[in-house]
Amino acid sequence: MRKFRNLFLLLLFTFALIVPIHADNTEYVRDDYGELNSSEVSELNQLAAQVSKKYNVGVYIRVEKSSSGYSNIEKYAESLYTSDTLGYGTGDSRECVALVITMSDRHYDIMAHGDTCNTAFTDYGKNELADNVKHYLREDDYFTGFKTFIEDCDTYLASAAEGKPIDVAAADPEAHANMMRNIRYGVTFGAAPLIALIVCLILKAKNKTAGIQLEANNYIPKGGVHLTGQQDIFLYRTETVSHINRDRGGGGTSINSGGFSHGSGSF
Amino acid sequence: MPEQLTNYQCPNCKAPLHFEPSIQKLKCDNCGSEFTIEQITAAFAEKNQEAVSIDDAKAQATASETLQWSEEETKHLRAYNCPSCGAQLVTDETTAATSCPYCGNPTVVPAQFSGSLKPDYLIPFKYEKKQVVEALKGFYKGKPFLPSKFSAQNHIEEIKGLYVPFWLYDGTANGNLQYHGTRVTSFSRGDDLVTVTEHYQIGRQGDVDFDNIPADASSTMPDELMDAIEPFDYSEMKPFVLSYLPGFLANRYDVDSSTDASRADQRMKNTTIDQLRSTIIGYAALLPQVENVSIEPGMVHYAFLPVWLLSTKYNGKNYLFAMNGQTGKMVSDDLPVAWNKFFLTFIVIAAVLGVIAWFAIGMMG
Numbered sequence: 001m002r003k004f005r006n007l008f009l010l011l012l013f014t015f016a017l018i019v020p021i022h023a024d025n026t027e028y029v030r031d032d033y034g035e036l037n038s039s040e041v042s043e044l045n046q047l048a049a050q051v052s053k054k055y056n057v058g059v060y061i062r063v064e065k066s067s068s069g070y071s072n073i074e075k076y077a078e079s080l081y082t083s084d085t086l087g088y089g090t091g092d093s094r095e096c097v098a099l100v101i102t103m104s105d106r107h108y109d110i111m112a113h114g115d116t117c118n119t120a121f122t123d124y125g126k127n128e129l130a131d132n133v134k135h136y137l138r139e140d141d142y143f144t145g146f147k148t149f150i151e152d153c154d155t156y157l158a159s160a161a162e163g164k165p166i167d168v169a170a171a172d173p174e175a176h177a178n179m180m181r182n183i184r185y186g187v188t189f190g191a192a193p194l195i196a197l198i199v200c201l202i203l204k205a206k207n208k209t210a211g212i213q214l215e216a217n218n219y220i221p222k223g224g225v226h227l228t229g230q231q232d233i234f235l236y237r238t239e240t241v242s243h244i245n246r247d248r249g250g251g252g253t254s255i256n257s258g259g260f261s262h263g264s265g266s267f
Numbered sequence: 268m269p270e271q272l273t274n275y276q277c278p279n280c281k282a283p284l285h286f287e288p289s290i291q292k293l294k295c296d297n298c299g300s301e302f303t304i305e306q307i308t309a310a311f312a313e314k315n316q317e318a319v320s321i322d323d324a325k326a327q328a329t330a331s332e333t334l335q336w337s338e339e340e341t342k343h344l345r346a347y348n349c350p351s352c353g354a355q356l357v358t359d360e361t362t363a364a365t366s367c368p369y370c371g372n373p374t375v376v377p378a379q380f381s382g383s384l385k386p387d388y389l390i391p392f393k394y395e396k397k398q399v400v401e402a403l404k405g406f407y408k409g410k411p412f413l414p415s416k417f418s419a420q421n422h423i424e425e426i427k428g429l430y431v432p433f434w435l436y437d438g439t440a441n442g443n444l445q446y447h448g449t450r451v452t453s454f455s456r457g458d459d460l461v462t463v464t465e466h467y468q469i470g471r472q473g474d475v476d477f478d479n480i481p482a483d484a485s486s487t488m489p490d491e492l493m494d495a496i497e498p499f500d501y502s503e504m505k506p507f508v509l510s511y512l513p514g515f516l517a518n519r520y521d522v523d524s525s526t527d528a529s530r531a532d533q534r535m536k537n538t539t540i541d542q543l544r545s546t547i548i549g550y551a552a553l554l555p556q557v558e559n560v561s562i563e564p565g566m567v568h569y570a571f572l573p574v575w576l577l578s579t580k581y582n583g584k585n586y587l588f589a590m591n592g593q594t595g596k597m598v599s600d601d602l603p604v605a606w607n608k609f610f611l612t613f614i615v616i617a618a619v620l621g622v623i624a625w626f627a628i629g630m631m632g
Contacts, residue, residue: 266456
């Protein structure tokens, strides 16, 4: 009997040790493509779980081969929300922010759903967040990229909780004000006098009407131009690639009829 | 004894005749009779022929005797006797038509049109003196920085209708152009902007014909003014006869056709390059590699073209205007600028734009 009691206590102790780790068995980070090893997945899972619990939202990462069966990665990400029942809470208002990447076409989507997440992850914020993460994804440093995503989600959710979601105006209000002030002074005291000077010089030029003729188009008879030869020979082709700085929008979050907001692109 | 000058006098009353642009006929100042060019040409043919026979050297010698200046000073002068009043007219060596300063009779020097000096063509005046004065007033409009006094006074120092000698050049230009051209297309690939540039070797060869490119053949006429009054309507060009000249001034050429040819050639070259280049389309940029144009000279015609010359004086400086006597197109030297108007306009425009910009950007910010 004593032996049985000791065995029970041992099992109870072992369970007590295990439960804190697996109390939340939500798969916050899932790599179906095999870019992360198991220890990296585990570490990221713990980090995502901490942030998710802290703000009562689900922070997810999904690495897939492709978004086959869907017209684009955004539709695919929305299907994961539904089929994987992502998010905290119940029903259709489950709070969720997810980074979904498809490796075959190297596309990404940052999807948010629910009032808290859509407030915290504005269009501008999602673009900024994507820029921070893409830097690592392009170098195939997925672990650091995903870790950055989760840590940034912590920052974004904290800012939103303080009533200051990361957005265009909130990005750097002082810089924005400075920029507008500089534009105002530049246009008023620079561009306006310059335009005035150009207008005055054009009007002044009317005082000179004489000049040497350099052309003789008036003296070509009808049918007087005879093109006897023309060659357009292709030589070679060059290609240059430059990164597009996307328009950060006018602030706020664009939410579709399903309650989702997205920030997607390629890396 | 034949006269060196011809006065065109009315066959009815012997008063001076002058060419009237509005009716394109010669009209008597006294009795108002009108005569066609053909009538007067026939009537004065014999008289002109006699005048042509007078040796130019005699007119030069007469000038030398009359003025008693040095040979160098009188080398470019000629002296004639007015057929009407007998007064002596001293002109420069190129004067072909003038008027007697004593009796006012229009006179023509037929010797200036003999042999190779005879123009092939002439375009008659279509604008009269009073129309030129009106045109000058209109010319001042649309020039806001002209001093008010300059346009208000409108003091014309001198106005004269002048047949200016022009060379008219025909020719064909052969061009061979070679360019390096690029075509650029851009498209986005994900978050990247891809720019594809295609490089081409482009060639164009062709000929361009030119008819009657004008270049004034008088060293006293400013080229900038004579070029600027172009174009003339050559469809109204007539074979030259002296009968168009009475009432107007005229000088024969003193710049020969070979000297002026370089100006016409340059215009042919520029135009040929433009014409052939205009057939190259669809390229974002063209870098010239070869632009060779050779000129095959054609006929050169000598023509008298009608020009009104006006001069005004403002603040002690003369300003010259020229008007195409056929089309009415008027041009001028650099006219004076009222700098107070310039700066006032500048300040007003800058202030209005500045205030609009200040408030507009303020509302945006």
